[in-house]
Amino acid sequence: MTDPRVGLVGIIGAGAAGLITGHVLLKDGFKVELLTRDKSPGGVWAAKRVYPGLSINNVHGEFRFSALPMPPPAHARETGGRLSGFDMQLYMEKFADTFLNDSIRYGVEVEDISLDTENQGYVVTVTDLRTGELETLRYRRIVLCSGGCSNPHVPSKLSVTTANKAGFLGHVIHSQQFGERIDEILAACEGATGCAVVVGGGKSAQDIAAYLANQGKKVGMVFESTDAILAYPIPLPDFIRRSRVLGIMSPSPYLRSRLERFLHQTWLGSKIVRGFWATLTAFSFRALGIPSNSPLRRAQDLFWSIRTNDEGVGGRERFHALVNNGKIDLIAPARAVSFGSDGRSIILNDGRVLPADAVIMATGYQSSWTKLFNDRTMDDIGLARHPPGGIETQIDVWKCASLTTPPASHDAGEQWASSLFRGIAPVKNLVKRDFAVNGAIFTANNGYVFESCAHWISSYFLGDQMRLPCPENAMAITDKNAAWMRKRHPDMLLWANESYAASISFWNWPQAMDELLDDIGVASVRSGGNWLTWPFKVIDPTELSTLSEERHAKRCKM
Known part of the structure; x- marks a missing residue:
């Protein structure tokens, strides 16, 4: 053989x-x-x-x-x-x-x-x-x-080619290129009128906006929705943050233990699960000082989404603190759709015009x-x-009580x-x-x-x-x-x-x-325990x- x-x-x-x-x-x-x-x-x-x-x-x-x-x-x-x-x-x-x-x-x-x-x-x-x-x-x-x-994924209406055709005079990059071209972006935003626009609401958009703000640059962030957040006033202990606790509180197709089956297949368990995640969300907003009318409340649902940022305990130079201190301008809900005819701006879907000397596309991959x-x-x-394959209609093993009342969804066929x-x-x-x-x-x-x-x-x-x-x-x-x-x-x-x-x-x-x-x-479940x-x-x-x-x-x- x-x-x-x-x-x-x-x-x-x-x-x-x-x-x-x-x-x-x-x-x-x-x-x-x-x-x-x-x-x-x-x-x-x-x-x-x-x-x-x-x-x-x-x-x-x-x-x-x-x-x-x-x-x-x-x-x-x-x-x-x-x-x-x-x-x-x-x-x-x-x-x-x-x-x-x-x-x-x-x-x-x-x-x-x-x-x-x-x-x-x-x-x-x-x-x-x-x-x-x-x-x-x-x-x-x-x-x-x-x-x-x-x-990188960049919408065609906001690509470098489109920017050049529109006569845009500033820099247009994807977030992946930010590390290589950081000096160009900083130079483009020099002076009292220099301005960078970050397109996107996810983790990379927030990190880039925070860096530019900490460099004293004027920066705006355009997004329709942002990521869910997990934050706390003090660091979570390892027996919560690095254990199976969060996994157990999230339904799985396996449900290997009695505890998981109780939490996700019973009415009482589902109430505990959904209450747990709702409480985490509320505590996270509070820990980061996010006002009730902030666009950052337009976040993905922590329970349902995989677009989640673990912000930890935050900090004065971190994104949310900079927003609260007026160092980052949030333009939301909005979507950038084109470049302005003046060569120094981008146009939003609601007709607003934003000045821009640099546009950073944090638009995913x-x-x-x-x-x-x-x-x-x-x-x-x-x-x-x-x-x-239409299998959803053929099986009933996922009648999880914790998965009732899901958010509105598009056609699963897509x-x-x-x-x-x-x-x-x-x-x-x-x-x-x-x-x-x-x-x-x-x-x-x-x-x-x-x-x-x-x-x-x-x-x-x-x-x-x-x-x-x-x-x-x-x-x-x-x-x-x-x-x-x-x-x-x-x-x-x-x-x-x-x-x-x-x-x-x-x-x-x-x-x-x-x-x-x-x-x-x-052997599985290698962390052990009784x-x-x-x-x-x-x-x-x-x-x-x-x-x-x-x-x-x-x-x-x-």
């Missing part, structure tokens, strides 16, 4: 998902090569993308991997352990230098991935960004770790997969999205989903065990999830005995998961692209990872440090 580790594994992307996947596969004996267009590792946390004021929603101890400790961030006590973009950049660089120093090719743009029709495996065409030359690479297996924040595959390859591998089993392996390609995705699960704890997925992928590639259904049953499970996403997070599939939302395990990521660990036959304490046991990535050895021991017994 041929050793499954024969041949090179190509990993597309050197962000967090790519790095941990490369490390796990190397530890299991595979040869790997990571490809990235950047000059340094980290993906969204690469050196050219981070900027002062950029922060993440995770606290210290969450977004890291078991093999490498992370030092506490500066001012951890005051911020509740908030991590900055620079904290993440340094950690990703150290992880790459420690474990993957000779396995990453920097400065190569992946142009196309296709099946190798002559040999088993895949053909990857890349451009060397230093020389401009095309190169053809061949891999026995592929792990797609390109993420959902690679290809589109799928990274469409640039890497043609339609035929997408279909051959099984990456293409598919419409709902909400197509990916065809990835567990958000990892294309169903159509399942039996070949030569293609997987890491980083396509939308979650509140990327470090733990990416590392768990990396082990699932390694077992999958090794041909280990797993809880792996036949393709027909796998598709039924995948359709069921898509139906769950439409029910649990209404309309999220309309804006969250599939390259980072093939599956959604937001607050309930612990339950989803338990399912993955069960798939590969190792019948009373298990919800409050801190979940730490070090729980995963022995997974390779556990999987190896299981393999040797077969």
